[in-house]
Amino acid sequence: MRKRSRDNGKEARALNTYLKLMRAAESTTARAHRHLASAGLTLSQFGVMEALYHLGPRSQKEIGQKILRSSGNMTMVIDNLEKRGLVRRKRSSADRRCFIVHLTDKGNKLISRIFPHHTAMITGEMSVLSATEQETLARLCKKLGLGV
Amino acid sequence: MRKRSRDNGKEARALNTYLKLMRAAESTTARAHRHLASAGLTLSQFGVMEALYHLGPRSQKEIGQKILRSSGNMTMVIDNLEKRGLVRRKRSSADRRCFIVHLTDKGNKLISRIFPHHTAMITGEMSVLSATEQETLARLCKKLGLGV
DNA sequence: ATTAAATAGTTTAATATCAAACTAATATCA
């Protein structure tokens, strides 16, 4: 009895926290999505370009690890970016299985222009939380994310 | 100078918090995804069935609002559930534009069987956080999610 | 009542997403 009700409380708490976490992530994502759509980019495309912008040219595998997406997905997203002339693949001479992906001038211009807006949007979104609250949130999320 | 560096700190904090939030949400989602895949359900399909299980029969619109998905998406997900005989549409007699979606016996059996496992998985995932930490996380996420 | 506006759901077109099967290149190791 006692045990059961304690468990139910534990489970209810966990489910509630999970739900709130998902809602927060989805609502923030949805905004970012709408925001990027005006630049004609999807979230994944932005993720790839942002990674290249901050890390420099990388293989598809490395990009996929960075943004937590499958290799098959990388093929598709990078195909679409390449079609638009925003990135280019270059066969690695060291390991001819790899493509090194890099931003084109056009891609670099676009991400340079968009990134500050994106930052401002996220900063605005987060501003409902104090600095301390943001740090707490980041710490708790990190703990959760580690369980991967 | 002063202003600029303060802003950078603020933005860096916001971006970091956003990143951690996304990572936590994605890693938890990815687990749920793998877990449900073994029952042959996608996350969205589970979301629809869970809503019907806890709320009772609902229109597609109501379900979509509950799980934060577009109406076009609902058409697709419910089509797939209906093909598998897990839910059924019934034209509402009160408003003939609406379909009322309800679980079939088969669907009810499936969700009854799966839901406890899902709960256990989420509870396990959350157990890296104390009760207080979970409550704090839920509270902060809720604040963020409200900005929708 | 007739018309106009709003609403529920579907369709379309484009991209995303994964797992699994596959190809090509590299690394291992016997």
Added chain:
DNA sequence: TGATATTAGTTTGATATTAAACTATTTAAT
């Protein structure tokens, strides 16, 4: 060196996802 295993990326097949255009029905307004 030659067979085997591993790795990077692609393809395939299925579902998801959205926005926007569309159909059918209901509500509102004149």
